[in-house]
Amino acid sequence: MLDRSATEAGSIEALMAAIGQRARRAARSLATAPTEAKNAALEAMADSILQARDTILSENRADIERAKESGMAASFIDRLTLDEARLGAIADGIRAVAALPDPVGATIAAWERPNGLRIERVRTPLGVVGVIYESRPNVTADAGALCLKSGNAVILRGGSDSARSSAAIHAALVAGLVHAGLPEDAIQIVPSTDRAAVGEMLKGLGGAIDVIVPRGGRSLVARVQDEARVPVFAHLEGLCHVYVDGAADLEMAIDVVVNSKMRRTGICGAAETLLVDRAAANTHLLPILEALRTAGCEIRATDEVRQRYPTAEPAGEEDFDTEYLDAIISVALVDGVDGAIAHIERHSSHHTEAVVTANEAVAAAFFAGVDSAILLHNASTQFADGGEFGMGAEIGIATGKMHARGPVGVEQLTSFNYRVRGTGQTRP
């Protein structure tokens, strides 16, 4: 995958700067691309992916072969693997994005001033989005589609492990762009596995990049926080909590807690901590813990909880700060909703938290007092997902508070500006 000519020419810097310039040029053209052209490109991309299935799957097998030879773990290889069904899902995802309303050019607000100036706040693309990701070849297609629909050019830098799969998918995406008469550079893949390429993107490619979306593990997140000189959609951990209140319906609490933890343990919306109201310790705690254990979950709990449920492992303080991404949950008793809020304030990653209660005042206090991107009342934390929210697709879930919070979909990949119409007004 290494671009020999660039390295012979002397620098990753030059390669990346050129990619940035091409992306900027493409972005200028995409900013005014008609919705019909973008949708035609997306439909053509979905078709191309299916037509190129043999090539894509063959390239994917080569990536898997290399990963196996390197001794990668089974879960890693699973994230890497494509098959007919997953390709079909990728194509469906692209078509779902095509079906979304086009946010670009939409008027968010409009008003008239006493002096007759008519002001509109209008959605615009962000410009150039840089996506840095690991393993999952589907991100190539998802991110490409979302950015195109929102009028942005995208620069994709996937992991080396999925390089051949991503390149094959990228070729199908470009075929779709060409079919609709849109610039090929709307979606670029970084053809270098040199680590320095990521560093260049984090510096912004000389002003070419408007925002970075990092999709990866702790070391990527740490590198981004350390080196990024451009805005980033922070996608940190999902250390999600479920608080079961004294006024919770027991059956509902069992269903919500078990689903929140066990439906899929490896996603960011999986619950990692269960907080039970001390007032419900005698009624709700044991049935919920038994249901979790029956579902295959390991319980790690405070001494107080273990006195009631001795089969639990002891939880150290660090367990309440750990995103397990596994069938393990930390459990503690708290003093009502205020105690839950205080615990969450100390340990949360501000992603997603749920409260189970029939008491509206408790739910309202929880909603007002907890500062996370997604708050749920009487529903599973596993709903923390752009598709579940009806946003069609997402490029990730942002945990930061600037610009976008929660699922980052097409609408969140836009900015806005003000368009002021006058009749010659001057300011006194």
Place this chain on the structure above:
Amino acid sequence: MLDRSATEAGSIEALMAAIGQRARRAARSLATAPTEAKNAALEAMADSILQARDTILSENRADIERAKESGMAASFIDRLTLDEARLGAIADGIRAVAALPDPVGATIAAWERPNGLRIERVRTPLGVVGVIYESRPNVTADAGALCLKSGNAVILRGGSDSARSSAAIHAALVAGLVHAGLPEDAIQIVPSTDRAAVGEMLKGLGGAIDVIVPRGGRSLVARVQDEARVPVFAHLEGLCHVYVDGAADLEMAIDVVVNSKMRRTGICGAAETLLVDRAAANTHLLPILEALRTAGCEIRATDEVRQRYPTAEPAGEEDFDTEYLDAIISVALVDGVDGAIAHIERHSSHHTEAVVTANEAVAAAFFAGVDSAILLHNASTQFADGGEFGMGAEIGIATGKMHARGPVGVEQLTSFNYRVRGTGQTRP
């Protein structure tokens, strides 16, 4: 102003960390403060400022004395100076913020999913805002009021030149907070003139700061870009353009251009470059340049323009990248709106640009093709102001594309989160 106990204790770091923690505690309480309490505090602040006028003006005279002794320029001293009228304007500004709708808790969007989940996107405070500014003591009051209204705690770090004035204003603000039962730490002033205090803020005070607002000149902007590890509302230069199209009404063009440049030359919304359609060179160029010259403006122009208007100074290429903040304007001819767009793309700071034309298609092309925060058709660039937009007041004009673009008022100092209400739904 130096906090001796902190330096004796050993570090600015510790002082700043403590300020950050106090701000975070105050922010938690402000997030749920009733609108009435915030408005009562604001009204009390405005009253306190007027009641404390003698003290504030006396402290201001001390700052001015020191500035004069240091040989500061007249314009600098003017930015520093308070008088009865300016204090009155500060108090009025605070009352204007009190009169604004409270954005916190407002439902931005609401929808229901097929599975019955009801989702709302709701405005929340950002949390803790850090403002780093120079000279202008009014920023102490403006920023304090805007942050309070939007439910944020604020940490203010003004320049040492206005330290005594700012401290006196701050005391009045705190009196208002106390009167309404709100935490004193909602508005904190950094009591140290040590440069390191700014560095600590830019690093985020250990996670306490959510966003930085820098209000200052190039060296502050450069330092922020270099050292900031938290989100920043980029407030870069205002290298604003006015494009006079061939289809522009001549009288309107003269009025708009002269007002854009000369109403107040030192503000970010002042026009720095005039672009005239080559098709209007024989009809519009000279009358506009004459009007500018009569108003006291120095003209710097390309050779092409100077051939028609020899009294103009020659413009070097760097003149088109210069924010003069003075009675000087750069002038060039361009090939219609496409030429104007291309020039602006190369030189703009993405702040504010205006087009004068009677041709709707030209205006539409300008609006679609220029990527700046504020675009005006047939109106002066000097309207680039939160007050003129009807936003009450602003903490600055953001030129970046993330989160807020253009005037940053109360609404822009908020984030949002999702509140999902269910009846026990679990995800399949």
